[in-house]
Amino acid sequence: MPVLSWLIRPLLIVAAVIAAWFVAEDAPNFGVVQMVIAVLLVAALVALAAFWEAVVEQWKARSNKDA
Numbered sequence: 001m002p003v004l005s006w007l008i009r010p011l012l013i014v015a016a017v018i019a020a021w022f023v024a025e026d027a028p029n030f031g032v033v034q035m036v037i038a039v040l041l042v043a044a045l046v047a048l049a050a051f052w053e054a055v056v057e058q059w060k061a062r063s064n065k066d067a
Contacts, residue, residue: 011038 015038016025023033048055 011041015041 012034015034018037019030019034023030
């Protein structure tokens with residue numbers, strides 16, 4: 001269980017900071033907004049991991065094109 005909390009806690013901290021930009025921290029729906037943002041962050045991280053090679057190749061092609 002502690003290992004899982006090491007992964008979840010930083011994600012929820014980042015989600016809380018982002019949620020605080022849009023909703024007051026003492027609002028009743030803050031937890032819901034925080035969880036939605038956390039799910040979106042997880043989806044973005046999974047997508048980045050899935051397409052990492054294609055993203056790196058795109059960046060390399062773009063930097064070679066500029067040179």
